[in-house]
Amino acid sequence: MKEKGFIATSLLYSFFLVFCTLVISLLATFLHNRLLLSKLTNDIKDELSVIKSRTAADFKVGDYVEMDLYLAHLGKEPEKEKGYRYGISFVVAKQEASKTILVSQTDVFSTFYYNSPERIANLNADLALTENITVSSMNVEATYLRESDLETFRSGNPLVVRRALLTSDNPSLIYNTSTNKFRLISDCFTNKDCDEETCTDGCKVEDIPGLNPAKAEVPYNLRLKVTINNTAKVQAGRGQIREPYVFVKDWLWKEKVL
Numbered sequence: 001m002k003e004k005g006f007i008a009t010s011l012l013y014s015f016f017l018v019f020c021t022l023v024i025s026l027l028a029t030f031l032h033n034r035l036l037l038s039k040l041t042n043d044i045k046d047e048l049s050v051i052k053s054r055t056a057a058d059f060k061v062g063d064y065v066e067m068d069l070y071l072a073h074l075g076k077e078p079e080k081e082k083g084y085r086y087g088i089s090f091v092v093a094k095q096e097a098s099k100t101i102l103v104s105q106t107d108v109f110s111t112f113y114y115n116s117p118e119r120i121a122n123l124n125a126d127l128a129l130t131e132n133i134t135v136s137s138m139n140v141e142a143t144y145l146r147e148s149d150l151e152t153f154r155s156g157n158p159l160v161v162r163r164a165l166l167t168s169d170n171p172s173l174i175y176n177t178s179t180n181k182f183r184l185i186s187d188c189f190t191n192k193d194c195d196e197e198t199c200t201d202g203c204k205v206e207d208i209p210g211l212n213p214a215k216a217e218v219p220y221n222l223r224l225k226v227t228i229n230n231t232a233k234v235q236a237g238r239g240q241i242r243e244p245y246v247f248v249k250d251w252l253w254k255e256k257v258l
Contacts, residue, residue: 147183
């Protein structure tokens with residue numbers, strides 16, 4: 001009887017120890033998860049606090065930004081299409097004391113307006129009408145890429161930033177200030193496997209094909225270079241390609257009567 005009592009007591013004591021171990025493990029897991037949740041909550045609050053005070057002045061070269069623009073020229077001739085482009089992806093190309101310069105990640109529209117002084121003047125006049133649809137205080141200044149921008153993009157920027165600034169899906173127009181004419185840029189970073197040591201940023205820049213390119217019988221793609229005020233407030237985003245910065249809306253766009 002004594003041996004059976006001893007065995008029963010030992011079993012009960014063992015179950016009690018197992019039970020205590022399980023309870024302690026559950027409590028430890030609960031406390032750990034609670035600490036993680038508390039840290040995550042605090043991080044979110046801190047991030048939201050930072051975002052509320054973040055402006056374009058906080059952007060870094062290579063950050064991604066998303067904007068909605070009204071464009072007076074979307075490339076059709078003789079009756080140019082006017083309209084809106086929503087969710088245009090831009091890459092921060094340069095930071096200045098009071099302004100930020102952005103470059104559209106892809107071609108925004110195609111145009112016939114190139115390689116004659118009159119056509120280029122018309123294109124410039126149209127681009128001067130560009131506005132941000134939802135941020136009236138941004139004071140958008142839109143233009144196009146110039147060949148001198150290529151060297152600026154290459155200077156001191158890491159490979160991932162150079163890829164973002166230089167690469168486009170299709171050949172696009174780029175302005176040569178020496179000849180006052182557009183040329184075509186293409187084939188940037190054709191070697192997708194190169195690294196910081198081996199990439200040469202080779203872009204092919206060549207004259208527009210055709211016997212008389214001044215006629216501009218074929219539309220070519222155009223990437224935008226946009227300057228905005230550094231006071232523009234950020235609403236959300238992390239500046240990443242899948243989480244671009246978006247701006248605080250300060251007006252309700254009313255469709256233009258044109």
